[in-house]
Amino acid sequence: MTHCILLNADYTYLNIVDWKRAMCLLAKEKVKVLKYSERIIRTGEGVIKKIPAVLRLIKLIRTLYRTRVPFSKRNVLIRDGFKCAYCRSENKRLTIDHIIPKSRGGLTTFENCVSACKPCNNKKSNQTPNEARMFLKVKAYQPTISEFLKMKVRKLGINEVLKNLGIYS
Numbered sequence: 590m591t592h593c594i595l596l597n598a599d600y601t602y603l604n605i606v607d608w609k610r611a612m613c614l615l616a617k618e619k620v621k622v623l624k625y626s627e628r629i630i631r632t633g634e635g636v637i638k639k640i641p642a643v644l645r646l647i648k649l650i651r652t653l654y655r656t657r658v659p660f661s662k663r664n665v666l667i668r669d670g671f672k673c674a675y676c677r678s679e680n681k682r683l684t685i686d687h688i689i690p691k692s693r694g695g696l697t698t699f700e701n702c703v704s705a706c707k708p709c710n711n712k713k714s715n716q717t718p719n720e721a722r723m724f725l726k727v728k729a730y731q732p733t734i735s736e737f738l739k740m741k742v743r744k745l746g747i748n749e750v751l752k753n754l755g756i757y758s
Contacts, residue, residue: 591628593641595620598649602738608640620644658737660697666704667740674703674727675713681706688729690715699731 593611595603606614608628614620626642658664662685672679674686686705689695692715703725705713713721732740 591626591640593626594643596623596643596645598646600645602742603646603650606644611641611644612638614644615641618647620646658699658732658734660699660702664732664737665699665702667737668699668730668732669704669727670740672704672727673706673709674725674729675705675709675718675723677726678706681708684710686710686713688725689717693717700729703727703729 591608592605593608595606595611595614597603608630611620612630615622620641621644622641623645624641624643625639628640629637630640631637665685666683670679671683673681673683683704683706685702686709687695687697688701688703691697695701709723713723718725
């Protein structure tokens, strides 16, 4: 499956779209292609076309920037790099662990939640990390929108393409 990077008219990162959606946007003349990929497709008429890698919208889409990243399990996992906050393993199934347990008044916020593998989460149980003699190897914090977008771009592996185009540093 091939994905394309979609940029706003001011060259800010918007999203990743499927190649089929990219071709529809191209046919409707809503985007301009900045870079093509090496992949090609053959249309019903037998015409060979290259699939775009980076697209830029012709009209500027006004994006509403939230004041902060919304809390979700996926966003906590992205912030922590899909690794356990206690043992830093990444091949195990991850859960969300409350640093101060909910039974002791701990809130479900970015500052109180970290990703943890099931063995570490079960070992910690209903205790604080100090009581369980477990130590956090990451800091639990509320990520900003720009930090979060950079982490997401790095995880998707598209930062080199954006750097080559001079869009992302």
